[in-house]
Every structure is written in structure tokens, then in C-alpha cells.
Amino acid sequence: MAYQAKSCNKIVYKASLCLFSAFFAVILCPMRVFSQELLIRAYATYKLKTVNGNANQGEITFKGQKIKGEMSFSVSGKNVSATFNGEKLTSPSLSINAGGKGLYLYSKDAPKRLYRGPITFSVDSLGHLKIINRVQTEEYLPSVLTGEIGHLRQPEAFKAQAITARTYTLTLKNNHIKEGYNLCDSPHCQVYYGLDNIKPKAAEAVRNTKGMILTYNGKPAATFYHASCGGYTEDMTNVWNRNKSMPYLVSVRDGDNPRKPYCAIAPKLHWKTKIYFTGLTRIARNCGWITPQEEAAGIRIYKSGEMSGRAHELELYTRERRMRISATDFYHCVGRQETWKAVKSCNFKIIQGKGYVILDGKGSGHGVGMCQWGAEGMARHGFNYKQILYHYYPGTVLKND
Numbered sequence: 170m171a172y173q174a175k176s177c178n179k180i181v182y183k184a185s186l187c188l189f190s191a192f193f194a195v196i197l198c199p200m201r202v203f204s205q206e207l208l209i210r211a212y213a214t215y216k217l218k219t220v221n222g223n224a225n226q227g228e229i230t231f232k233g234q235k236i237k238g239e240m241s242f243s244v245s246g247k248n249v250s251a252t253f254n255g256e257k258l259t260s261p262s263l264s265i266n267a268g269g270k271g272l273y274l275y276s277k278d279a280p281k282r283l284y285r286g287p288i289t290f291s292v293d294s295l296g297h298l299k300i301i302n303r304v305q306t307e308e309y310l311p312s313v314l315t316g317e318i319g320h321l322r323q324p325e326a327f328k329a330q331a332i333t334a335r336t337y338t339l340t341l342k343n344n345h346i347k348e349g350y351n352l353c354d355s356p357h358c359q360v361y362y363g364l365d366n367i368k369p370k371a372a373e374a375v376r377n378t379k380g381m382i383l384t385y386n387g388k389p390a391a392t393f394y395h396a397s398c399g400g401y402t403e404d405m406t407n408v409w410n411r412n413k414s415m416p417y418l419v420s421v422r423d424g425d426n427p428r429k430p431y432c433a434i435a436p437k438l439h440w441k442t443k444i445y446f447t448g449l450t451r452i453a454r455n456c457g458w459i460t461p462q463e464e465a466a467g468i469r470i471y472k473s474g475e476m477s478g479r480a481h482e483l484e485l486y487t488r489e490r491r492m493r494i495s496a497t498d499f500y501h502c503v504g505r506q507e508t509w510k511a512v513k514s515c516n517f518k519i520i521q522g523k524g525y526v527i528l529d530g531k532g533s534g535h536g537v538g539m540c541q542w543g544a545e546g547m548a549r550h551g552f553n554y555k556q557i558l559y560h561y562y563p564g565t566v567l568k569n570d
């Protein structure tokens with residue numbers, strides 16, 4: 170499989186994976202939660218066995234006792250072993266408090282990150298370190314914005330993202346509740362890479378929109394968002410195969426000029442990926458679409474969206490049979506198995522070759538809700554954050570906490 174699309178998209182799979190819990194949370198969540206704390210799992214995707222900390226810059230305490238210098242936390246069976254202040258402690262769960270500037274955590278297998286507030290170390294069911302940081306929602310959001318749209322420029326786009334991320338946090342709060350925390354720090358929920366290197370624009374946008382959320386019928390809206398739509402956003406029912414539509418998660422045209430949508434400014438909006446049938450066979454076998462004995466002999470678009478032009482259903486065939494698969498399943502399965510850069514969205518056409526196909530695509534992400542690059546484009550055209558939000562989520566209402 171040869172990949173020509175190179176730019177990385179961080180948010181491609183979060184929303185669909187979280188969809189069901191998100192919708193339940195929309196119904197169950199109380200409105201006033203912004204002053205509440207969140208429990209975030211740090212380094213959720215790293216499978217760490219050991220993490221080190223440097224306590225020199227912050228005011229770090231364990232049971233009221235001050236910690237100085239280097240410290241480490243390691244998996245020891247079902248317990249955590251911690252070393253600090255020349256002592257070793259072993260327990261199923263250890264909590265420290267990172268006051269002042271906070272605590273830098275680092276490991277040879279993971280990037281260095283700064284955390285503030287209570288941090289609890291334990292071991293998860295797979296034998297990896299489970300690091301949970303308690304953080305205020307309004308302190309969490311600037312980090313989310315930095316991770317999601319730190320590369321954008323326009324303050325109004327940052328404000329729109331601050332409100333969508335705040336509202337989204339509300340809808341996702343029960344995502345990992347059975348595992349003992351609210352959200353993970355990966356794109357599965359929302360990216361949160363600690364408190365270092367926060368973009369001033371991100372912090373400012375969160376401050377300037379403090380407590381504001383987007384609602385529909387008086388309830389927090391499910392404010393899905395994605396990197397770039399490529400021309401039209403997508404109706405949620407086409408992506409997640411649900412009968413019941415959310416009236417504000419419908420396909421909208423991203424600007425008056427179909428040839429130049431608001432997100433036309435996104436780098437590498439257009440992408441192409443060549444897939445040889447050998448690669449397609451591997452993917453199709455691993456995804457369970459064909460048996461290990463069968464070989465993929467081609468793929469074509471079976472059904473696509475009238476408005477958005479996105480692929481909805483694909484037809485995969487072997488020499489003996491044909492089968493239909495949802496384009497979203499294809500997009501997720503290729504992403505999980507190969508790389509999320511290979512098929513960046515379902516907004517593609519298929520060009521047939523001899524022994525291969527070329528996916529000729531636009532945009533990045535699931536296409537539902539706000540187009541992040543489109544928000545940047547709208548802001549460059551002079552639209553403010555309210556106009557941006559009402560464009561991508563028609564019928565919603567902004568509310569102050």
C-alpha cells in the first residue's frame with residue numbers, strides 16, 4: 170500500500186468511538202458542570218510500565234510531606250512502586266499533589282508533560298500504569314485547544330473551538346466512568362497533553378468564552394467536530410448509521426463557493442492513496458470482510474451522499490462474490506490497521522487501475538459538525554465565533570453557564 174497523503178489528522182476517529190456514550194451523556198449530564206473537576210487519564214495510549222517525575226519546579230507533596238528531586242512510579246504486579254526522597258513505597262494506588270508550577274512526568278517511551286493538581290498512580294487490568302490527573306474543566310480546555318487547533322491563527326476560530334470543546338467535554342464526561350475516570354487524553358475523547366506550552370490564543374479564547382456552551386432544546390449539543398470537510402459537512406446519520414438524526418448535525422455547505430470552501434486553506438485538503446489489491450486483501454482479511462482464503466479483486470463506491478458527495482457504502486469484491494461495507498467501517502478499519510493518514514476521510518472517489526485502485530479524496534475526519542479549518546476560513550472572512558457556530562450547528566443556541 171503506497172500512501173501519498175502525509176499530513177497527520179489527530180481527530181479522525183474520536184467521535185464515532187465515543188458516540189453512544191456521548192448521546193447518553195447528553196441526556197444525563199446536568200448543565201452546570203463547568204466549575205467541576207475532571208478526572209483525565211494521562212498517557213492513555215502509551216502502555217507505560219514506568220514513569221519518572223521531576224519535582225524541582227513545583228511544590229509536590231505526598232500525604233502532606235514535601236517531595237524534592239527525581240521520583241519514579243513503576244508497575245510491580247498489581248501494585249505501584251514509587252521512589253522519592255530516598256524511600257520506596259509499594260501500594261495498589263498512590264496519590265501525590267502537584268502544586269505550584271506542577272510536576273513534569275517523562276519516560277523513555279513517552280513525551281515529557283506537565284501536570285498540576287492531584288495525580289493518582291495505579292495499575293490497569295492490562296498491567297500498565299494508570300495515571301489519573303484531576304483538573305478543572307477551564308484549566309483543561311486551553312490544553313485541548315492547543316492540541317486540537319494550535320496550528321490555526323484566528324481568535325474567533327479559537328473561541329468557536331473553546332465552546333465546542335467545552336460542550337463536547339460535557340457530552341463525553343461518562344465516557345470512561347466504568348474505568349474510574351471521565352476522559353482519556355487521546356483523540357478517542359479529546360487530546361490533553363498537559364499544561365506545558367499552552368498557546369496564549371487558546372488560553373485567551375477559553376477565558377473570553379468562560380462557561381459558554383452550545384445547546385439544543387435546552388440541553389448541551391453533541392458538538393462533534395473534525396479537521397476539514399472539503400466542501401460539505403456530513404449528516405451524522407450517514408456516518409454513524411443511526412436512524413434518529415440530530416437536527417443540528419446535518420450536512421451544510423462550507424461557504425458559497427463550492428470550488429473554494431472555507432476550509433480550502435487547509436494544507437493538503439486534497440489527498441490520494443494508492444491501494445494495491447494485495448494490500449486490500451490484507452486489510453479485508455484483517456477486518457473480517459473476507460476469509461483468509463479469499464483475495465480482494467477490487468472495490469468501488471456503491472452509494473454516496475447526495476449533498477456531501479461522501480462515500481456511504483462501498484462494494485468489495487473477490488473473484489467469487491461481492492459484499493457491501495460501510496465507508497465509515499472501511500475508513501476506521503484502514504486507519505486502525507495501517508495509518509490514519511491512508512484514508513483521511515470518506516470524502517473520496519475511487520479511480521480503478523490494473524491491480525490497484527486510487528482513492529482520490531478531500532478533507533480530513535468524519536465530516537460531522539464543525540469543520541476546524543472552515544472555522545479558521547470563516548474567521549478570515551470576518552465572521553465571529555457565534556456566526557461560525559450557528560453555521561456548523563444550525564438551530565443551536567449559545568448559553569452562558
Ligand SMILES: [Zn+2]
Pocket residue numbers: 344345352353354355357358359
Ligand atoms: Zn477516551
Ligand SMILES: [Zn+2]
Pocket residue numbers: 397398399400401423430431432540542543
Ligand atoms: Zn470545511
